[in-house]
Structure formats: structure tokens, C-alpha cells
Amino acid sequence: MENRIKQLREEHHMTQIRLSVALEVSQETISAYESGKHYPSIASLLKLTRIFNVSCDYILGLTEYRYPLQPYSSKEQLLISKWNLLNEYQQDLLSAYLDGLLQKNPSDM
Structure with missing residues (x-):
């Protein structure tokens, strides 16, 4: 995690002091985050996600994906x-049907 905070801060051309002001912590605290001596509080972690527009998981090193997943629309949900109610055979059938729909020329419909 320490490398991620420093990396993001540098990518945004921020000094430790500027980030400390944004997080309302001391510059020493930012240094401790970056060196791995301390971890941010939940409140600071959430602020970091807003400042850098990345997910908590990315900052914590749990994923390589920077951006939070977008919520599904109600139709997608x-x-x-x-889909989850179907058995594997039914899912295969539906998948094949969808492949067929996607291959059809729109003027054929």
C-alpha cells in the first residue's frame, strides 16, 4: 500500500504537505503511510479514494484495477x-442464443 499512495501522490504532482492538508493530517503522517510505518484511518482512506479517484482496494494493493466498479443498472441487475437462476445447461443455451442475436444483421430483424 505504501507504494500506491506515493505513486498516486506523485502522479498528481502533489507534495506530501499538500496531501497532508487535503487529508487533514500531518506531513509526518503522510510520510509514515508511504513508508509503511502506519496505515491510514478509514476516514483518510475514503478521502484518498476521492482525491485520487481510485478504489480502496487499489490503494490497499488488493487489486490492480484503479477505478471503482460502476454499479449495474436495474435492467442489468x-x-x-x-441468469443466476438458470442451471448450467440453460445458461449455455441462452449464451448460444445471445451469440446468434449478436451475429444477426439488424436489417434482418
Whole structure:
């Protein structure tokens, strides 16, 4: 995690002092985060996600994906919930049907 905070700070051309002001902590605290001596509080972690527009998981080193996943629309959620009710054979059939739909020329419909 310590490398991520420093990396993000440098990418945003921020000094430790500027980041400390944004997080309302001391410059020494930022230095401790970056060296791995201390971890940010939950409140500071959430502020870091807003400052750098990355996910908590990215800052913590749990993922290589920087950006938070976008929530699914209600139609997408409904489709996923229906998909999860299908058995594997039904999912294969539906998948094949969708492949067929995607290969059709729109003028054929």
C-alpha cells in the first residue's frame, strides 16, 4: 500500500504537505503511510479514494484495477439475477442464443 499512495501522490504532482492538508493530517503522517510505518484511518482512506479517484482496494494493493466498479443498472441487475437462476445447461443455451442475436444483421430483424 505504501507504494500506491506515493505513486498516486506523485502522479498528481502533489507534495506530501499538500496531501497532508487535503487529508487533514500531518506531513509526518503522510510520510509514515508511504513508508509503511502506519496505515491510514478509514476516514483518510475514503478521502484518498476521492482525491485520487481510485478504489480502496487499489490503494490497499488488493487489486490492480484503479477505478471503482460502476454499479449495474436495474435492467442489468435483473438480467444477472435471472441468469443466476438458470442451471448450467440453460445458461449455455441462452449464451448460444445471445451469440446468434449478436451475429444477426439488424436489417434482418
